[in-house]
Amino acid sequence: MRMLSTVLLALMFVLSPLSATATPSTAGVPGEVIVALQPGYSFDAQGRLSGAKAQPLRLLSTQVGVFAAAPIVDNSFLLRFRSGDPAILAARFATLDGVRYAEPNYRRTLLRTPNDTIIGQQWALERIQAFEAWDITTGGDIVIAVLDTGVDAGHSDLDGKVLPGYNVFSGGGDASDDNGHGTAVSGLIAARTDNGTGIAGACWGCRILPVKVLSSAGGGNDAGVAQGMRWAVDNGARILNLSLGGPDESQTLREAVDYAEARGVLVIASSGNEQREGNLPNYPAAYDNVLAVGATGNSDVITGFSNTGDYVDLAAPGVGLWTTILGNTYGTPNGTSFSSPYVAGVAGLAYTLRGDLGPGDMRCLLTASADDKGNPGKDPEYGWGRVKCAARSPSLRRPGTGVRRQLPRNPRLSRLRTRPPAAERWQHTACLCACPTV
Numbered sequence: 042m043r044m045l046s047t048v049l050l051a052l053m054f055v056l057s058p059l060s061a062t063a064t065p066s067t068a069g070v071p072g073e074v075i076v077a078l079q080p081g082y083s084f085d086a087q088g089r090l091s092g093a094k095a096q097p098l099r100l101l102s103t104q105v106g107v108f109a110a111a112p113i114v115d116n117s118f119l120l121r122f123r124s125g126d127p128a129i130l131a132a133r134f135a136t137l138d139g140v141r142y143a144e145p146n147y148r149r150t151l152l153r154t155p156n157d158t159i160i161g162q163q164w165a166l167e168r169i170q171a172f173e174a175w176d177i178t179t180g181g182d183i184v185i186a187v188l189d190t191g192v193d194a195g196h197s198d199l200d201g202k203v204l205p206g207y208n209v210f211s212g213g214g215d216a217s218d219d220n221g222h223g224t225a226v227s228g229l230i231a232a233r234t235d236n237g238t239g240i241a242g243a244c245w246g247c248r249i250l251p252v253k254v255l256s257s258a259g260g261g262n263d264a265g266v267a268q269g270m271r272w273a274v275d276n277g278a279r280i281l282n283l284s285l286g287g288p289d290e291s292q293t294l295r296e297a298v299d300y301a302e303a304r305g306v307l308v309i310a311s312s313g314n315e316q317r318e319g320n321l322p323n324y325p326a327a328y329d330n331v332l333a334v335g336a337t338g339n340s341d342v343i344t345g346f347s348n349t350g351d352y353v354d355l356a357a358p359g360v361g362l363w364t365t366i367l368g369n370t371y372g373t374p375n376g377t378s379f380s381s382p383y384v385a386g387v388a389g390l391a392y393t394l395r396g397d398l399g400p401g402d403m404r405c406l407l408t409a410s411a412d413d414k415g416n417p418g419k420d421p422e423y424g425w426g427r428v429k430c431a432a433r434s435p436s437l438r439r440p441g442t443g444v445r446r447q448l449p450r451n452p453r454l455s456r457l458r459t460r461p462p463a464a465e466r467w468q469h470t471a472c473l474c475a476c477p478t479v
């Protein structure tokens with residue numbers, strides 16, 4: 042078992058975006074900011090300030106053209122101003138004398154529960170905290186390659202989600218599914234959601250890049266898988282999902298994994314379903330730079346079939362998962378094949394927020410934010426734990442400002458912090474971890 046000498050503490054959390062390019066759901070109302078004042082300070086209706094040592098505050102108000110202030114509660118005011126980004130302005134206000142806190146006037150909507158007909162039976166979504174995550178992002182321009190039996194792009198819950206793909210058997214672009222496995226995997230990742238039909242996908246804003254590397258019987262080989270992986274990396278994939286494996290170590294496969302890693306592509310693979318049939322390590326899951334995913338049931342306990350071993354990195358739901366099935370229908374397959382896609386979906390959501398992260402950082406973030414299960418810490422059954430979208434962490438939230446100040450110092454965080462300006466945009470999301478060997 043890999044030694045964990047450092048304390049693993051990772052939290053990915055979301056506060057205010059500092060950029061207009063952030064996901065719309067977290068944006069503040071333009072031209073408005075909420076400023077709460079200390080006792081002894083006040084705004085009048087035109088936004089004029091009174092109070093001792095108010096000069097810097099007054100200066101800033103003038104600079105950005107504050108022209109109105111409406112009281113809210115407890116000496117807090119909704120300020121309206123003419124120029125500037127609300128989040129940046131709030132951060133500046135927050136540093137000045139007389140200000141208790143300042144923050145953008147965030148929009149709220151009724152909390153999103155998509156209207157897909159089967160969603161109530163998709164127990165896994167709740168377990169991985171997908172609903173909470175979707176209040177922040179439902180996935181952006183992230184391409185997730187499914188290296189599998191192909192994908193039925195005509196399924197009504199996948200229609201429009203599937204990019205032109207590749208078929209390693211024919212060498213052509215027909216990546217249609219003649220088995221059903223790849224279609225089931227793809228639905229879990231990115232099924233059309235909130236469309237009044239069928240299921241919800243974990244990262245429903247993401248797109249699927251179908252790469253057919255397995256035959257109608259579900260078989261394939263390293264030559265084809267490696268070729269498919271390289272094709273996916275070269276054709277825009279940010280994540281590769283491999284719900285496939287075998288016990289033999291192979292340089293061909295390892296080099297394909299390294300090729301992806303070197304190009305910033307995260308590789309996720311199923312740990313295998315042979316716990317009772319030898320429980321051998323499966324490749325590519327067992328490579329260090331691949332996230333190996335085992336299967337839990339709906340009580341968050343590892344399944345009896347899920348392979349165990351030091352190489353297991355994460356667990357994810359893998360039993361009774363409603364998903365898209367050939368013939369424009371739905372079903373509930375079991376297996377680690379269907380756990381890996383949930384990790385891919387969670388990774389897609391996380392990449393949407395943290396496009397600046399490399400695969401190593403993303404592995405760190407996903408493993409470190411997982412819910413520890415079984416024996417404390419990393420263990421051979423669950424890896425680091427059952428995956429979840431740790432999209433909000435109330436313990437680290439503080440309205441408006443001070444995010445950085447609350448975070449303990451550690452080298453990895455410092456590294457993330459020093460990546461302006463992209464990282465600056467996402468200062469609300471941080472990976473506090475020290476897991477260099479993950």
Ligand SMILES: [Ca+2]
Nearest residue numbers: 157233238240
């Ligand atoms: Ca749907």
Ligand SMILES: [Ca+2]
Nearest residue numbers: 328329331333
């Ligand atoms: Ca691994």
Ligand SMILES: [Ca+2]
Nearest residue numbers: 414416417418
């Ligand atoms: Ca554990």
